[in-house]
Amino acid sequence: MAELRGPGRSDEILAVFTRNVARYGYDGTNFSEIAAELGISKGTIVHHYGTKDRLLAALHESYMRRRLAEAELVVARLGSPAERLAGLLYAFMLYQVHDRDATVAFQREIVRFADQPALAGGVRLRATYLDLVRGVIESGVDSGKFRRTDLNVQSLLVFGSAQWAWTWFDPDGPQSAEEAGAALVDLVLGSLLVRRTGLASLADPAGDVVEVVRKCLLAAAG
Structure with a gap:
């Protein structure tokens, strides 16, 4: 046959x-x-x-398209810049359990973006994702909720902080992805917020922001 x-x-x-x-x-x-x-x-x-490079390109492009679809939903469904950035940060960590194989494969091989022509499409999608993060941070600065910062450096730091999570986060370990995300939210938003009165609720691993993110991941997958 x-x-x-x-x-x-x-x-x-x-x-x-x-x-x-x-x-x-x-x-x-x-x-x-x-x-x-x-x-x-x-x-x-x-x-x-x-070729194998084209398979890697397909992996990266399909991965980034899924992440962009989810991120756009997160931004659309959360109201304030602080909530939106918190949602994106939680999503960074939830990917470690929501789409584990693709996340690990993407993160461990992202360095190949630098010099592989076949991966140019993935590079563009990653740039679009970073622009979305920059836009959220910029809106927070413009509204007076975030202190002024270098948008490019801050967005790269945010993206980079989650980039190596595959090397230390264990889905079967004592800390949940939501708890790791809460720590990331506390770290990033704690440094950006002009007033931190709402930080505790944003960094609540069982809070409303996390629930919205979970629904966004399911909706994008469905």
Whole structure:
């Protein structure tokens, strides 16, 4: 019987590739193992994606598109700049359990963005995401709720602080993703807010902001 080469195969290949990159890294992932797991030939993988770099590009682009869709919902559903930034920070940590394999695969291989032409689309999407974070911080500054800061540096610090979470956050450990997110909210917003009277509620791992973020993740996935 001939191999099926429809879109379902493409999705399966990307899913197995993503899981293997999360576990073994890009260099430790190869077409032979993916093909063996799926019961297909390496030629089928090449038919769908061409090269390993293009598979990595598909991983990164699909990942960033999901994150952008969620972030846009978070910003739309939360009212103030402080709530919006808190929501984005919680989302950074919830990704560690909400989309674990893709998050680990993305975060451990993001350094390849710098010099891989095939990943240019992922670079643009990441820039769009950073612009969204900058916009939230800028609106907080303009409204007088946040102290003045270097928007570019602050957004990169925010993004970078979550970038390495895959190396230390354990989904099966004693701290939940919500609790880790609350610590990140306390750290970032504690340094930005002109008045910290509402910080405790924003940094509540069982609070309203977290609940909105959870709903946004589910809505974007659905």
